[in-house]
Amino acid sequence: MKYHYIIKPSEVVIDSKLSFNTYSTEITQRVQWLCSHYLKKIFDAGWEILYQDPQDKRLWELIYYDKRMWGYAVLKYITKKEANIKYRVEKILPDEIIINSDINIVRDENTMYKVVRRIFCLTNNYLKKIFDAGWEILYQDPQDKRFWEKTYYNGKENLMLRCLTEEEAKSKYVVETIKSDETIIDSDSSNILGRKNAHRIHCLTVNYLENIAKNGWGALYKDPKDNRFWELTYPKSEMQGGGPPLLKNIDISMVLLKYGKDKI
Secondary structure, eight states, rough: OOOGSSOEEEEEEEEEETTTTEEEHHHHHHHHHIIISSEEEEEESEEEEEOOOTTTOOOEEEEETTSSOOEEEEEEOHHHHHHHHHHHHOOTTTTOOOOOOOOOHHSHHHHHHHHHHEEEEHHHTTTTEEEOOSSSEEEEEETOEEEEEEEEOOOOOOOOEEEEOOOHHHSSSOOOOOOOOOOEEOTTTTSSSSHHHHHHHHHHHTTTEEEEEEETTEEEEEEEOOOOOEEEEEEETTTTTGOOOOEOOOOHHHHHHOOOOOOO
């Protein structure tokens, strides 16, 4: 543990912003470490996240300076009363069927951010995640059991939450499981099925395959149906974002060699 990173009793703010448009990399690293390894996450509102110090139980809120990207931020102390007012979920009304942040619909940027924040609050703290398909995620309301789909569109500029019928949800959010004669699923762009396979790999690794171990960028999975092992790798990891994923069947000898016998 990086003890010099731990929050001192006298501290009330840890700000990565030194002056206008000037930020501290060292303070940013400290904030990131505190939020990832030390503080307990209480409530996630997207670019505003509430944490609690496990030692003195004080509450801290992380606020990103740029709402369009997660980077430089300020971590500051917040009272319990302030937290109870600011960090709460505005639940979905029975007659609501769509919550859309499109600025052409809400008309102004301030309202757009309020709608986006509400969607984050609902999906991160209240709705139950059912299926993760990457840009589209299926949730269920724990109260009325309605299904809700979170979708990014227009190049991830807009965020929408819309109600789906049970029939729509079941027909759209299904995993194309691995066939017995398949040994590789390649999403390389040179492959005509590249984009479709990238989506399929995501759905398989997040919703169906059993995660066994991590290995840097990649990971080891097991198919619960036939117990075959599958390794996720990024052969072109030098590309931005890690490049296209590759899911390949590997035998037990390779699992032993790369991951150890405790993974079998």
